[in-house]
Amino acid sequence: MDSQVSIWFFSMSTAFCFAFFSFTILFSLLVPFLRWKLWCNCEICQAYLTSSWTKEFDNLCDWYTHLLKQSATGAIHVHVLGNIITANPANVEHILKNRFDKYPKGKPFSALLGDFLGRGIFNVDGDSWKFQRKMASLELGRVSVRAHAFDIVKSETQSRLLPLLSSVAAKQQVLDLQDVFRRFSFDNICKFSFGLDPGYLQLSLPASEFAEAFDLASRFSAQRGLAYSPVTWKVKRLLNLGTEKQLKEAIKVLDGFAREMIGKRREEGFSERNDLLSRFMGTINDDKYLRDIVISFLLAGRDTVASGLTSFFWLLSQHPEVESAIRDELERVVGSSAEQFASFNQMREMHYLHAALYESLRLFPPVQFDSKFAQEDDILPDGTFVKKGTRVTYHPYAMGRMEQVWGSDCLEYKPDRWLKNGRYIPQDLYKFPVFQAGKRVCLGKEIAVVEMKCVVLAIIKQFKIQVPGLNPAPRFAPGLTATLRGGLPVLVQEREA
Helix, strand or coil, X not given: CHHHHHHHHHHHHHHHHHHHHHHHHHHHHHHHHHHHHHHCCCHHHHHHHHCHHHHCCCCHHHHHHHHHHHCCCCEEEEHHHCEEEECCHHHHHHHHHHCHHHCCCCHHHHHHHHHHHCCCHHHCCHHHHHHHHHHHHHHHCCHHHHHHHHHHHHHHHXXXXXXXXXXXXXXXXXXXXXXXXXXXXXXXXXXHHHXXXXXXXXXXXXXXXXXXXXXXXXXXXXXXXXXXXXXXXXXXXXXXXXXXXXXXXXXXXXXXXXXXXXXXXXXXXXXXXXXXXHHHHCCCCCHHHHHHHHHHHHHHHHHHHHHHHHHHHHHHHHCHHHHHHHHHHHHHHHCCCCCCCCCHHHHHCCHHHHHHHHHHHHHCCCCCCEEEECCCXXXXXXXXXXXXXXXXXXXXXXXXCCHHHHCCCCCCCCHHHHEECCEECCCCCCCCCECECHHHCCCCHHHHHHHHHHHHHHHHHHEEEECCCCCCCCCEECCCCCEECCCCEEEEEECCC
């Protein structure tokens, strides 16, 4: 009798589970249809749901830019996503500064990146964010830490980047410069964050399980945000299917690596080391929390720098006059010095270089958009009503292409717009939120910019970089940062001494 009851109970449980999963999957498949038919029939939402925008635009960011240019307020509403998108500097200041506490990252965003970033600084709000922000500010503000970062960049440039470019130039091979920059920045940020050299930019361009897992985790986490409903990816995660299965496997690799590094550091001691992990270990004993913090810094320091450098050299290939001006400035500031690298103080004197980099970031920000969630009903400065729970996205990529923000020549690459009498003049951060603004402004901005300058000067001093072919407009792959589809194939030519 007991066995029959057990069998009946097991059968009922199985039937219930099957029915529940079937309903959940069916619901997730019907959500886009139901939204399109019954909830919103506006032109923007139909274009998004049917992907008809792809007939005219290669990139989603360019379609959004087109819509924002047509908007009288510089804001649009994609109802099916519950998302208000804006390119209005007044709105950006409202979100990031004036009403900062009312526009947190929010639970929906944290859920998207939770498996990847955990409780890291870019995925939390409140006390956890304040704690990490304070610690990061203290560490990254130290002169010794910035000097350490600069030494790492110089070493990686001298020992790996330049020899690789020389080797490719001698063989007259086509090189994917985006891949090179991703490898370069990965080596740098791993040394800075973990005190580990993965050797990802060695001449053989080796594979790296950790780097590949990091890329997969970043890409698949970003793809969650493209789903019409979070139910879709949550069901796939529950059933361990498709990209969610791959994401789980990639995160397993990251977790194993982090555990190994933290364990090794505890055995060897960390008080005398300069890497971020060692510095944070002096305050934090929770290994999972340490993992989340350092993985977040890896994301910030690797992909953004690589994206910025890739876009810069793509622009430089079309504007040889800018490259010549940077070389002239380098010669004027450094002179005939035998030193291979400009010093930190010398780079601060190179105003045109700084302007050229910022102009590149204006047109091609590594992070094309960022979102917050409204904690309560609100009205933006442009008059847009924001309902509680709405996602509000500011769009630096679109902002760089708005005439009312940057003038009628906004689509042109003109470093001079940042200069007055030959000196760099900062712009309003809410007009140029490439490094965010307000309380969440990027703490690693100065380190990142110095790294980019160091690379740019070292390369253009010794090499000519050419993009072969017709050099079409960039097409971006989905991800947390701007990545070119197909990379950036270039030809490298060594300059005559």
